[in-house]
Amino acid sequence: MADMQGERAVGDVLPFVSPVFDLLLEAWRQVRVELLVPLLNAAVALCVVMSVILLAEKVFLGVISAAVNVLRRRSGRPYKCDPIVQDDETGxxxxxxxxxxxxxxxxxxxxxxxxxxxxxxxxxxxxxxxxxxxxxxxxxxxxxxxxxxxxxxxxxxxxxxxxxxxxxxxxxxxxxxxxxxxxxxxxxxxxxxxxxxxxxxxxxxxxxxxxxxxxxxxxxxxxxxxxxxxxxxxxxxxxxxxxxx
Incomplete structure (x- = not known):
């Protein structure tokens, strides 16, 4: 008798739980499609852009280094560095x-x-x-x-x-x-x-x-x-x- 009452209680609850579960599942699908997917796509695009920038930087530095080595030119400009000499008169x-x-x-x-x-x-x-x-x-x-x-x-x-x-x-x-x-x-x-x-x-x-x-x-x-x-x-x-x- 008790088992029959328990089954009846579960049966009474299921009609209410099923629609709520369906609503939650549908809400998750909408969040995933409308929010998460665009965010992930944007993150992937950003990573691609950063990778391209880093690659371009490496290529640029490589070209500059190669050009300097080929042309035998030093970066920057030389500065005068003559030592200071003590004068016998002025000390x-x-x-x-x-x-x-x-x-x-x-x-x-x-x-x-x-x-x-x-x-x-x-x-x-x-x-x-x-x-x-x-x-x-x-x-x-x-x-x-x-x-x-x-x-x-x-x-x-x-x-x-x-x-x-x-x-x-x-x-x-x-x-x-x-x-x-x-x-x-x-x-x-x-x-x-x-x-x-x-x-x-x-x-x-x-x-x-x-x-x-x-x-x-x-x-x-x-x-x-x-x-x-x-x-x-x-x-x-x-x-x-x-x-x-």
């Missing part, structure tokens, strides 16, 4: 004033390396200013950096240790704040190094002449190599040497 006056900026932020492991490398740069001492811009939040690290600057100052290096009240603008803001000091106004060129960089002693000797001999040139970007603890891979670095305006 170091032939060398422009250079400002070296090193922004720092809690650089306990590397601060002494970058400061030491900057202070060892081959350049007349009276034509070079090393500016350490310390944004450290650790008082102990600040004292270490300050002591390192004092040590080099005692050796005759014109090094300035600067801090500020807040970290507005972060590294860029720190560099900008460093430009506001009065002693910076006499500098013609600015070299910027990260706190973990160790420029070679002849960095200024090799880069400054490019800016001096080419008045229309405003920026020189060098390259660097990882240290011995990393793979020997040469990359373009963020060594920027910009003309002070």
């Amino acid at each position: 170091s006056a032939a060398f422009p004033m250079v400002l070296v900026q090193i922004p720092m932020y809690n650089e306990k492991e590397v601060y002494h390396l970058s400061i030491g490398a900057a202070c060892r740069l081959t350049w007349p001492a009276d034509r070079l200013t090393v500016q350490i811009l310390d944004d450290s939040t650790d008082d102990e690290i600040k004292e270490l950096v300050r002591s390192e600057c004092d040590r080099w100052a005692k050796d005759g290096v014109n090094i300035r240790y600067e801090t500020r009240k807040d970290r507005a603008g972060y590294k860029a803001g720190n560099l900008k704040e460093g430009m506001r000091h009065g002693y910076v106004q006499g500098c013609e060129f600015v070299a910027m190094f990260d706190a973990d960089f160790q420029p070679a002693p002849d960095f200024l000797v090799r880069t400054v002449p490019l800016l001096v001999r080419n008045p229309r040139l405003a920026l020189v970007q060098a390259r660097w190599e990882f240290g011995e603890s990393c793979d020997k891979v040469t990359l373009y670095s963020v060594f920027f040497f910009s003309k002070w305006t």
